[in-house]
Amino acid sequence: MTVPTPSAAASLEVLGDPVEKPTTSGGPKGNESRSPGRLAWTRFKRDKTGVISAYIVIFFFVIAIAAPLIAKLYGKNPYTTYASDRPDLLDAFSYPAGPNGGMSSEFWFGIEPQLGRDVFTFLLYGIRTSLGIAVAATLLTTLLGVVIGITAGYLGGRTDYLVGRVIDILLSFPSTLFFIAFMPVVYGLFVADDDNIPTSLRAASLILVLSAFGWASIARLLRGQVLGLREREFVEAAKVTGASPARIVFKELLPNLWTPIIIQSTLMLPAYVTAEAGLAFLGVGIIDPTPDWGVMIQRGAQFYSQDITFMLFPGLSMVIFVLAFNLLGDSVRDALDPKSKR
Amino acid sequence: MLRFLVRRVIGALVILLIISAVTFWLFYAIPRDPAQMSCGKNCTPDMLAQVRHNLGIDHPVPVQYWYWVKGIFVGRSYGDFGNCNAPCLGYSFANREPVLGTIMDRLPTTLSLAFGSAIVFLILGVGAGMIAAVKQGKWQDKLASSASLLGSSLQIYFVGYIAMYFLVAKLDILDNPSYTPITEDPGAWASGLLLPWLVLAIIFTANYTRMSRSQLVEQLSEDYVRTARAKGLSSRNVFFRFAWRGAMGPIVTVFGIDLGTLIGGAIITEYTFSLQGVGRLAVDAVDKSDLPMVLGVTLLSAGAIVLFNIVVDAVYALIDPRIRLA
Secondary structure: OOOOOOOHHHHHHHHHOOOOOOOOOOOOOOOOOOOHHHHHHHHHHHOHHHHHHHHHHHHHHHHHHOHHHHHHHHOOOOOOOHHHHOHHHEOOOOOEOOHHHHOOOOOOOOEOOOOOOEHHHHHHHHHHHHHHHHHHHHHHHHHHHHHHHHHHHHHOHHHHHHHHHHHHHHHOOOHHHHHHHHHHHHHHHHOOOOOOOOHHHHHHHHHHHHHHHHHHHHHHHHHHHHHHHHOOHHHHHHHHOOOOHHHHHHHHHHHHHHHHHHHHHHHHHHHHHHHHHHHHHHOOOOOOOOOOHHHHHHHHHHOOOOOHHHHHHHHHHHHHHHHHHHHHHHHHHHHHOOOOOO | OHHHHHHHHHHHHHHHHHHHHHHHHHHOOOOOOHHHHHHOOOOOHHHHHHHHHHHOOOOOHHHHHHHHHHHHHHOEEOHHHOEEOOOOOOEOOOOOOEHHHHHHHHHHHHHHHHHHHHHHHHHHHHHHHHHHHHOOOOHHHHHHHHHHHHHHOOOHHHHHHHHHHHHHHHOOOOOOOOOOOOOOOHHHHHHHHHHHHHHHHHHHHHHHHHHHHHHHHHHHOOHHHHHHHHOOOOHHHHHHHHHHHHHHHHHHHHHHHHHHHHHOOOHHHHHHOOOOOHHHHHHHHHHOOOHHHHHHHHHHHHHHHHHHHHHHHHHHHHHOOOOOOO
């Protein structure tokens, strides 16, 4: 499992690149002025790989949001153990009776061995849980990183030094180990008895722990950017005209930082999806019977040598999602920051 | 160089001290009593108090932390449970053994896993990156970039089981993952770890391919490379003695960080392949709320990461004379 530390090379590229927007490279209609966002959008639309990946990513989000609706139309839910009413679905060893993991027109993706749940709806709801947690963690991490990074960079001096040391320490934490070690601690803060932890609390704790250890890299990057921007003329001009620090941060600095912020968060989201699934796989995150990508893989691992079909659905769908999102992230970076090299 | 090393080592020790203190304090937020767990079911209040005393958890938390730190340097005694000699990282509540001994038992597995796969992914990744850089734009380059894109999207907990299903259960090409000490039987050691090495390498190779390609492409377009070529040096010479040397720096940096992380315990890999390494130990210890064990493994992992950071910076300066150690 990788922590969302965007590769060193990536951050260097962004750092080394001046944050000027490429306003000079006009579109085909020379004198028509366009905003940097509009230019980036035009560039993005021309990138076929990026557009296709975007559709795949959107598809995943749509099925995640619409999971209850799809399940209703399909007529199953992820919690019912269908085999307990219909023992013919599983064979004598509790493996799906039909071929290919019991795939049929009734159970599209087959039946789960042992318990006999419906794989299709379990996967749908699993994607919903995993993506929900990953998106929330990404938003929270980005928010934390942006606020702390900009504050440290803008204030400088002692605050900057202190934040810098905290970032250094956080980045030398063995992250996977800490996620595992601190999940019980966070649960322990909220419930006394650790046998019965509600799923919402598990999800909230995951988001909290992932963000608490994840903000350092984005904060470090933004701090560096702000240190450079702070000395530029337009900030000086704003100061001279009597702008408040809040105005300088939000109206002068932040618009120049959107590019690295968006790039970093697109790198972060797939990393969080896999980290969340990894924790569930280890049994410290979301646990059975809550549907989740990682829970499915953990279940699949229990009987992979007998029934590999069950493992393929969560595994392949996750690979497709992460691959598409990585490609999308690359395209977004190319579109927003055309001078950077990959 | 010496001044640099001394300063960095002191910095590293401070970081380790902070990390251990944070772990120590955070763990006391869990309302679980390790003495109760160590004492078992038929436990009288007197026995419980005795166990508390033996484990040293009848003191306030800061005092306990002080005893723990002191134990690393002078060792400490755990009453009836026996003594724990000088580098004492504590006494496991669950295993009833000094922590260091257990970690040392598990370390060879993790080290074998880390170094074995590091050799595989370094050779594969850098090799593919070199070929891709030389054959820029040709099919070799495209193949390498697509493969590395796919590789970076794969997960050990998925690929691992798929590989075990096909290569071990179905086709019976590779042995079931297991660990045999290399001193006992080098053949069994290698064949037992081959599958974990390969799977771990698939995940890591991608990054190295991409990185060494982009570094080499950049170096090959530098003026000094052109000058070397213009002077009539053979392309092999130019490639290895000039371009490759310039490209090595960032690769060494990332390699050091990866190796440090792996030595701290490839938790998911060990879990997937049921290898009893340090990472697996950590998961089990957290499960049992075995604070001393968690603390010990955390210290080892953080120590490995911090140590390799220092090594990387020192090596970087040796490779690239332009870098000054300040």
